[in-house]
Amino acid sequence: xxxxxxxxxxxxxxxxxxxxxxxxxxxxxxxxxxxxxxxxxxxxxxxxxxxxxxxxxxxxxxxxxxxxxxxxxxxxxxxxxxxxxxxxxxxxxxxxxxxxxxxxxxxxxxxxxxxxxxxxxxxxxxxxxxxxxxxxxxxxxxxxxxxxxxxxxxxxxxxxxxxxxxxxxxxxxxxxxxxxxxxxxxxxxxxxxxxxxxxxxxxxxxxxxxxxxxxxxxxxxxxxxxxxxxxxxxxxxxxxxxxxxxxxxxxxxxxxxxxxxxxxxxxxxxxxxxxxxxxxxxxxxxxxxxxxxxxxxxxxxxxxxxxxxxxxxxxxxxxxxxxxxxxxxxxxxxxxxxxxxxxxxxxxxxxxxxxxxxxxxxxxxxxxxxxxxxxxxxxxxxxxxxxxxxxxxxxxxxxxxxxxxxxxxxxxxxxxxxxxxxxxxxxxxxxxxxxxxxxxxxxxx
Amino acid sequence: xxxxxxxxxxxxxxxxxxxxxxxxxxxxxxxxxxxxxxxxxxxxxxxxxxxxxxxxxxxxxxxxxxxxxxxxxxxxxxxxxxxxxxxxxxxxxxxxxxxxxxxxxxxxxxxxxxxxxxxxxxxxxxxxxxxxxxxxxxxxxxxxxxxxxxxxxxxxxxxxxxxxxxxxxxxxxxxxxxxxxxxxxxxxxxxxxxxxxxxxxxxxxxxxxxxxxxxxxxx
Ligand code: SF4
Ligand code: SF4
Ligand code: SF4
Numbered sequence: 001x002x003x004x005x006x007x008x009x010x011x012x013x014x015x016x017x018x019x020x021x022x023x024x025x026x027x028x029x030x031x032x033x034x035x036x037x038x039x040x041x042x043x044x045x046x047x048x049x050x051x052x053x054x055x056x057x058x059x060x061x062x063x064x065x066x067x068x069x070x071x072x073x074x075x076x077x078x079x080x081x082x083x084x085x086x087x088x089x090x091x092x093x094x095x096x097x098x099x100x101x102x103x104x105x106x107x108x109x110x111x112x113x114x115x116x117x118x119x120x121x122x123x124x125x126x127x128x129x130x131x132x133x134x135x136x137x138x139x140x141x142x143x144x145x146x147x148x149x150x151x152x153x154x155x156x157x158x159x160x161x162x163x164x165x166x167x168x169x170x171x172x173x174x175x176x177x178x179x180x181x182x183x184x185x186x187x188x189x190x191x192x193x194x195x196x197x198x199x200x201x202x203x204x205x206x207x208x209x210x211x212x213x214x215x216x217x218x219x220x221x222x223x224x225x226x227x228x229x230x231x232x233x234x235x236x237x238x239x240x241x242x243x244x245x246x247x248x249x250x251x252x253x254x255x256x257x258x259x260x261x262x263x264x265x266x267x268x269x270x271x272x273x274x275x276x277x278x279x280x281x282x283x284x285x286x287x288x289x290x291x292x293x294x295x296x297x298x299x300x301x302x303x304x305x306x307x308x309x310x311x312x313x314x315x316x317x318x319x320x321x322x323x324x325x326x327x328x329x330x331x332x333x334x335x336x337x338x339x340x341x342x343x344x345x346x347x348x349x350x351x352x353x354x355x356x357x358x359x360x361x362x363x364x365x366x367x368x369x370x371x372x373x374x375x376x377x378x379x380x381x382x383x384x385x386x387x388x389x390x391x392x393x394x395x396x397x398x399x400x401x402x403x404x405x406x407x408x409x410x411x412x413x414x415x416x417x418x419x420x421x422x423x424x425x426x427x428x429x430x431x432x433x434x435x436x437x438x439x440x441x442x443x444x445x
Numbered sequence: 446x447x448x449x450x451x452x453x454x455x456x457x458x459x460x461x462x463x464x465x466x467x468x469x470x471x472x473x474x475x476x477x478x479x480x481x482x483x484x485x486x487x488x489x490x491x492x493x494x495x496x497x498x499x500x501x502x503x504x505x506x507x508x509x510x511x512x513x514x515x516x517x518x519x520x521x522x523x524x525x526x527x528x529x530x531x532x533x534x535x536x537x538x539x540x541x542x543x544x545x546x547x548x549x550x551x552x553x554x555x556x557x558x559x560x561x562x563x564x565x566x567x568x569x570x571x572x573x574x575x576x577x578x579x580x581x582x583x584x585x586x587x588x589x590x591x592x593x594x595x596x597x598x599x600x601x602x603x604x605x606x607x608x609x610x611x612x613x614x615x616x617x618x619x620x621x622x623x624x625x626x627x628x629x630x631x632x633x634x635x636x637x638x639x640x641x642x643x644x645x646x647x648x649x650x651x652x653x654x655x656x657x658x659x660x661x662x663x664x
Contacts, residue, residue, distance in 0.1 A: 043483025044476050045650070052643040055591050057583035061514050066582070073585030082586050119663050120511040122503060123644050124651030284658060293489050338660030362661045363510060 007072055015379045017146030018104055024142060025097035033140045034093035046133060049125045050089060059127060062120035064365045065110055068389035077117035077127040080106050084134040104143045107134040109380040113371035114331040119362065139246030147377025151241040156250050159234035159257050161204030161241055170232050172207035176215045184442050187222045193229035199267040200228050201258065203239035203275050203408055213273065216435040223438060224314035235261030238272050240281035244372025248289050255286030262297040269298040271305045274429045276332030276407035277370065284336060303339045303346060303406050306430055310349045316439040317350060324353035326398040328414060329364035330407035347404055350433045355398045365391050369413025385420045392421035406430045446616055453623045461627035468634030469642050487650055492657040499652025502664035509664035525569035532562040560609055563602040570599035590637060597632050600625035
């Protein structure tokens with residue numbers, strides 16, 4: 001039987017958080033926690049999905065892990081459910097600590113919750129949802145990868161992902177304002193401007209590692225004459241690793257803080273930077289957990305916002321980006337919001353040539369950083385990079401040297417893939433290209 | 446044997462239909478209640494146009510990427526499901542029985558056509574089993590219940606063919622045919638054959654979520 005083709009044995013990647021968590025487990029605790037989570041949250045969808053799944057394997061075709069591991073069934077979406085939730089349901093929650101240790105690795109590091117598989121299942125079974133529930137169980141069991149848990153702790157303690165303290169946040173903005181004023185003398189980063197039209201929110205890593213993005217955003221806002229503000233209080237961070245660690249209680253607190261900050265400032269809408277998972281958190285998962293069907297304050301993703309600025313002529317492009325580029329579709333704003341055409345329109349407005357990867361748009365392959373996998377840190381770098389050989393092949397096939405990805409996580413993921421597979425490519429945000437190519441009236445003056 | 450025939454073709458038919466219809470209604474009802482209680486967004490996000498457009502793309506072969514990637518399976522599965530529904534509804538024997546019992550009837554299939562359809566259904570089941578055994582990602586998630594389900598679906602057709610061709614004793618085969626048909630009906634709400642009941646629900650949900658929330662295609 002070809003299913004018995006020799007596969008490499010499953011190697012448990014060592015991780016302090018997971019290993020210490022497993023060591024604390026007892027059979028009784030496992031059964032009790034699983035029972036409680038399933039009782040409270042395992043509802044109609046879980047039941048319908050498990051009862052309906054025909055074990056047909058058609059979802060396999062969707063998963064980049066499956067393709068990148070030469071069609072190893074263990075990495076097929078349904079195969080991951082078999083290694084996690086099926087066993088739990090079959091055994092009524094009576095599984096061993098070792099089982100949880102492995103199931104946690106499958107759930108946290110071998111699935112990006114990218115939802116591509118939902119588009120390949122004849123029944124529309126959303127395996128990312130089932131894997132998310134598995135993470136929820138792991139979280140309640142205290143079996144979470146150390147790095148992502150640290151991030152969730154940071155969210156909990158500081159309301160941002162990167163342990164940025166309140167004064168550091170304000171300092172970073174003032175510092176970027178000062179820097180930008182060298183270039184644009186009358187530029188401001190308006191803090192706490194009540195009644196502004198727009199609150200601009202970013203993810204924790206921006207003030208920490210990628211401050212130039214705040215700089216660029218400020219220049220773009222300034223050039224477009226936008227009435228905007230940034231909060232000086234917690235609530236400025238729209239990111240959400242608690243959503244991915246399974247800590248929905250903290251996720252709820254984060255989303256509430258973010259929206260309430262916008263309400264406190266009395267803005268009409270929130271514009272968020274180029275991030276995929278944060279969009280998922282505000283638009284789909286976090287709001288849903290809080291019982292809000294939509295967003296209490298409308299949220300606009302950077303791709304939509306740039307599209308608006310470019311098509312209304314508020315930002316004009318001086319010289320287009322001269323090299324051919326390719327556009328990476330971030331799952332969370334493409335399968336998550338259908339922004340693929342808009343993203344392309346913005347790219348075409350900025351660049352002379354756009355070369356497509358195939359497949360693309362809703363059928364894109366994830367960068368393999370998503371779903372919090374990159375946030376599980378260095379121990380799992382190989383898991384995601386080796387698990388996405390197919391993305392490297394897809395990138396290489398375009399023959400271009402620049403990939404545009406309007407998502408932070410995608411940047412991290414693609415960077416590692418490009419490095420590992422030795423591709424000669426660089427990655428840019430749309431904001432990078434806009435900043436580079438736009439008309440800057442003050443420069444001529 | 447005659448008494449047995451009377452029993453399986455009389456009271457047992459009633460029992461199995463009652464279990465099939467009652468069981469299915471109960472499963473649908475309890476699912477609806479459970480969703481109300483724990484996944485209320487299923488109702489909130491429901492969007493009829495998006496649900497319908499998703500169903501269309503997944504019923505018509507080759508309207509979705511997944512089916513294009515698996516042309517053989519797409520054709521076999523489509524024909525299998527179609528014939529599985531059509532053959533029993535229009536085979537002369539069934540319509541004649543209905544006519545006798547209730548005086549209602551409708552168009553029927555020529556015997557030869559029904560026979561051919563049965564062969565195709567059984568052939569499709571063989572295809573499914575071979576696929577389970579040989580395609581690694583399918584074998585990996587296959588359990589005994591998957592074979593049982595294929596067996597349940599194939600049995601009425603195998604026995605129907607045998608009865609029609611008078612192999613293995615017409616009356617015995619007819620009894621087995623009726624029994625296996627009844628078994629399959631009863632199994633629909635109570636086994637993973639319930640995908641027949643749930644498929645429209647799961648499709649409607651993901652179609653609505655992708656369409657109305659995510660503004661993306663789901664095919
Ligand atoms: S990584 Fe994406 S395609 Fe693969 S199982 Fe997870 S959600 Fe499905
Ligand atoms: S495609 Fe759907 S029904 Fe088939 S195995 Fe995957 S989840 Fe189950
Ligand atoms: S990181 Fe990017 S490609 Fe990967 S899941 Fe997120 S949005 Fe998708």
